[in-house]
Amino acid sequence: MKKLSFIAVVALLLSACASVELGLEPPKVEVFGFESENYGGEVPGFRIGVYIRNPNDININPTAIDYRITLEDEVVLVGREVELDRINGLVKAEYIINFRPVSQDDIVKLRTLMSRFEESYDYDLNITASFEGYRREFTARDSGEVELRRN
DSSP, rough: OHHHHHHHHHHHHHHHHOTTTTTTTOOEEEEEEEEEESSSSSOEEEEEEEEEEEEEESSSSSEEEEEEEEEEEEEEEEEEEEOOOBBOTTTTEEEEEEEOOSSHHHHHHHHHHHTTOOOOOEEEEEEEEEEOOOSSSEEEEEEOOOOEOOO
């Protein structure tokens, strides 16, 4: 019986160590802007604005912000930003992600979409943020219309 109690105590301690986020409020992730940018290439680039609010009085370390952009119901760009600064306690951090398509497939998708010569395009933007010490990811979503800036 003592052996069983010892195993139960060890299992409880290990599970407590594994739950680093115990007692921490989850960060809040919010999209505050999405627009196309003319970077001088064949197709436009994009700019995403993301707020991450740390409601805790300790610092948190974001490890990645993943983004997925859908234009006119077609996924056109998927990417990841990993060079992120630590967020101090009780602070709302602002991240601006600038990027342009580099793969030939992404360029072809955007060029084909732009050949429709529409004024604006419906978009859907999904953001997923990961943090050290948190077992789950945190998401935000934005949708609307965006004008694709042509050269």
